[in-house]
Amino acid sequence: MSAYFQPIAKKAINFLRIVLFKLRILYYFILFTLRGDKRKSPEKLAKIRERRFQKLKKQLLKSPYYKEYVQEPMKLEDFPVIDKEIFMDHFDSINSRGIKKKDALEIAFKAEQSRDFSPSLHGITVGLSTGTSGNKGIFLVSKKEKAQWVAAMLDRVVGFSTKKRKIAFFLRANSSLYEASNSRLLSFNFFDLMAPFEQNFQRLNQLHADILIAQPSALRLIANSYQEQNIIPGFSKVISVAEVLESNDRSYLESVFQLQLDEVYQCTEGFLAFSCPHGNLHLNEDFLIIEKDYLDEDKKRYSPIITDLYRETQAVIRYKLNDILVQGIKCSCGCNFDVIEKIEGRTDDLIQLKNKAGKAINIFPDFFSRAISIASDQISYYELIQKKENSLSLYVEHHGNEEEIQHNLQKQIRDLLARFEVEHTEIQFIQSPELKKGQKLRRIRNEYIQTSENKS
Numbered sequence: 001m002s003a004y005f006q007p008i009a010k011k012a013i014n015f016l017r018i019v020l021f022k023l024r025i026l027y028y029f030i031l032f033t034l035r036g037d038k039r040k041s042p043e044k045l046a047k048i049r050e051r052r053f054q055k056l057k058k059q060l061l062k063s064p065y066y067k068e069y070v071q072e073p074m075k076l077e078d079f080p081v082i083d084k085e086i087f088m089d090h091f092d093s094i095n096s097r098g099i100k101k102k103d104a105l106e107i108a109f110k111a112e113q114s115r116d117f118s119p120s121l122h123g124i125t126v127g128l129s130t131g132t133s134g135n136k137g138i139f140l141v142s143k144k145e146k147a148q149w150v151a152a153m154l155d156r157v158v159g160f161s162t163k164k165r166k167i168a169f170f171l172r173a174n175s176s177l178y179e180a181s182n183s184r185l186l187s188f189n190f191f192d193l194m195a196p197f198e199q200n201f202q203r204l205n206q207l208h209a210d211i212l213i214a215q216p217s218a219l220r221l222i223a224n225s226y227q228e229q230n231i232i233p234g235f236s237k238v239i240s241v242a243e244v245l246e247s248n249d250r251s252y253l254e255s256v257f258q259l260q261l262d263e264v265y266q267c268t269e270g271f272l273a274f275s276c277p278h279g280n281l282h283l284n285e286d287f288l289i290i291e292k293d294y295l296d297e298d299k300k301r302y303s304p305i306i307t308d309l310y311r312e313t314q315a316v317i318r319y320k321l322n323d324i325l326v327q328g329i330k331c332s333c334g335c336n337f338d339v340i341e342k343i344e345g346r347t348d349d350l351i352q353l354k355n356k357a358g359k360a361i362n363i364f365p366d367f368f369s370r371a372i373s374i375a376s377d378q379i380s381y382y383e384l385i386q387k388k389e390n391s392l393s394l395y396v397e398h399h400g401n402e403e404e405i406q407h408n409l410q411k412q413i414r415d416l417l418a419r420f421e422v423e424h425t426e427i428q429f430i431q432s433p434e435l436k437k438g439q440k441l442r443r444i445r446n447e448y449i450q451t452s453e454n455k456s
């Protein structure tokens with residue numbers, strides 16, 4: 001008897017779990033809609049965040065790392081600012097579920113190798129971040145946090161519709177976090193970036209997806225294939241994620257897909273910002289506290305220090321990201337969340353050269369990308385890498401005259417360097433790209449500072 005009923009009971013419990021999870025998503029989605037935080041004034045939003053922070057503090061009592069900060073009546077400013085290294089070093093004590101880093105890593109690596117991304121640890125989803133090298137990050141998400149994430153994505157990115165829609169998601173690694181979005185109305189289709197591209201494109205073409213989500217480098221490949229094969233893509237929404245989206249890529253992609261490209265700023269540390277109908281990137285200021293660590297004197301660029309008011313399993317408190325964000329101006333779409341004009345890259349990729357007085361000067365990657373786009377509009381791809389103290393390596397793909405393009409590039413870059421009084425810098429053209437398949441696209445990279453400081 002029991003042998004007969006056991007599988008049925010198991011199935012029933014599983015079914016109930018799924019139903020409960022979907023109800024949870026619906027609950028948070030309704031909550032986001034009813035609250036209408038996006039339209040609240042900045043002052044009111046600050047009060048709401050403070051209230052949510054006080055609520056989060058109660059949960060932090062379960063985190064050995066944060067317990068002492070919560071027992072005392074401390075303000076957010078009294079908590080330590082941490083970075084990825086500290087976050088990972090204190091993994092065991094930061095998380096509130098007693099999960100050990102080595103167990104989480106084991107699960108995440110196994111998933112990465114088998115390409116089966118469903119396993120979890122005591123009901124907690126374990127994910128691996130797209131670290132550029134050895135310093136990988138792991139993240140933990142509970143069912144509740146997963147439901148909140150899906151609801152926020154539905155509210156801000158995908159949009160709700162009673163029509164059945166298909167999403168094609170190109171990722172380096174899948175996660176059950178993303179698959180959680182699957183429902184009768186929304187079917188989620190994972191495309192493994194590690195699989196051969198032709199195979200992926202064929203599948204994508206047959207799928208007839210409504211929404212396409214991928215990083216700009218993958219979007220470019222997809223757009224190229226549509227053009228080459230003379231197929232008109234029929235997406236209703238295309239969303240760029242995970243990499244810096246440059247303006248020339250944006251215009252190319254928008255012309256091929258014939259729509260306004262959306263952007264999502266999402267990383268291991270959470271869902272940070274989304275594009276509004278006016279095409280501006282808004283930070284999720286209802287569940288994130290963003291402190292700004294300014295990188296320039298006129299307070300235009302900053303690295304965000306984020307506190308996620310929804311993450312309890314693995315608290316994200318005053319976590320400093322090394323991204324370079326450019327402050328935007330208030331948007332007239334009706335959403336009062338702070339605007340980022342763009343994400344420029346990472347502070348690790350600031351190009352650092354010595355000027356004629358011998359002083360080290362930091363130059364933002366964006367200056368170089370602008371100089372390169374001014375040099376020629378026939379460049380389809382490039383990589384600019386600082387490998388030595390005063391030396392830049394440049395790889396360029398183009399459909400123009402090699403000599404002329406190289407000459408213009410030299411001139412534009414030299415003019416740029418002259419503005420910073422940098423004189424003796426070697427500009428070397430290299431013959432092949434250095435980024436490998438599946439690696440995150442960072443067109444402008446500083447490999448010199450990273451190796452000299454032994455950073456990863």
Ligand SMILES: [Zn+2]
Pocket residue numbers: 276277278279280282331332333334335
């Ligand atoms: Zn807006």
